[in-house]
Amino acid sequence: MSPRFGELTVGDVVAEATLDLSRDSLVRYAGASGDFNPIHYRDDVAASVGLPGVLAHGMLTMGAAVQPVVEWAGGAAHVVDYQVRFTRPVVVDPATGARLEVSAKVGALDAEKATARIDLTVRYDEATVLGKAQVVVSLESDAS
C-alpha cells in the first residue's frame, strides 16, 4: 500500500534503516556497476594514494541510501529526482565492514504535483557522509 500525499506533514520521518556494507558488498557493486577503481577493493592501492582504507563507492552509498525511501514510496518508479553531495568517505573495514544509519524525513510538499521532497540523513561513524541528499517522490494524490 503506497503512502498518500495527504497523509504527509513536513518533518515526518517516513523511513529509517541500518545498512551494513562489507568488502563483499563493494565487490558486488563493482561488478554490477562496472566501476572497478581499485581504491574500492585493494588496501595497498588505497594506502598508496593516501586514503585511510578501502572506500565504499560513493554511488553505492547513494544507491543503497535511497532504498528505504523506494520501499516506503511503493517502488523505484516513484522517484522522480534524486541528488546528493559526497561530503565524507566511508571506510569499509576488511573484517567488520561499515554500518550506515539512514533516516528519511519529509522536507517539503508540493500539492500541485503531488510530490514530496524527502531529505536523507546518512550517518557513518557518528558523522554524516552525504550532504543535500534529497529524493523527490511522486505519490498518489487524495483525489485518485
Next chain:
Amino acid sequence: MSVNPDLAGRSYPATSPYLVGREKVREFARAVLSADPTSHDVEAARAAGFDDVVAPPTFAVVVQEHALAQLLADDDAGIDFSRVVHGDQRFSFTRPIVAGDELTATLTVVSVKTLAGNSMVTADTVVTDPSGAHVVTATSTLVVRGEA
C-alpha cells in the same frame, strides 16, 4: 595537466545504444541492497504498470558512465582521472528505466569552476530512448584536485 577552462559548453557524440537487460537490473538491485519487488519480479513490475523489471534510481549511472568515459578520454579536456573525486550527483527522471530499454547518452559540459586550487567540472548527461524521448538527465560534478 590542468582542466581546460574553455570546456564549458562542449558536447560529445551520443553513445552507442545500451540495452538494459533484466538480469542486469536484478544484479544492480541486489548490489544496492534493494528489496523493491518491482526491481526483481516481473509480475510485480507488470502489476505496477511496466513491461519488465524497473531499475533502481541510481542504475542510470551505468548508462552515464559510457558518456563520462568520452570526457575523461578527451586529452583536450585536461582531466587527470587519478585526481578526480566525485563531488555531486543528481538524476532527474521523466520516466524510470525499465528492462528492455535501449538508451543513448549525450554529455554536455555545463560549467568549469575553480575553487581553492581545485577545478569543478559539472556535466549533464541526457539519456533518451530510440524515439528521442527523454528518460533521465544525470548530472555529475567532478572535483579535479589541483597539483599542489
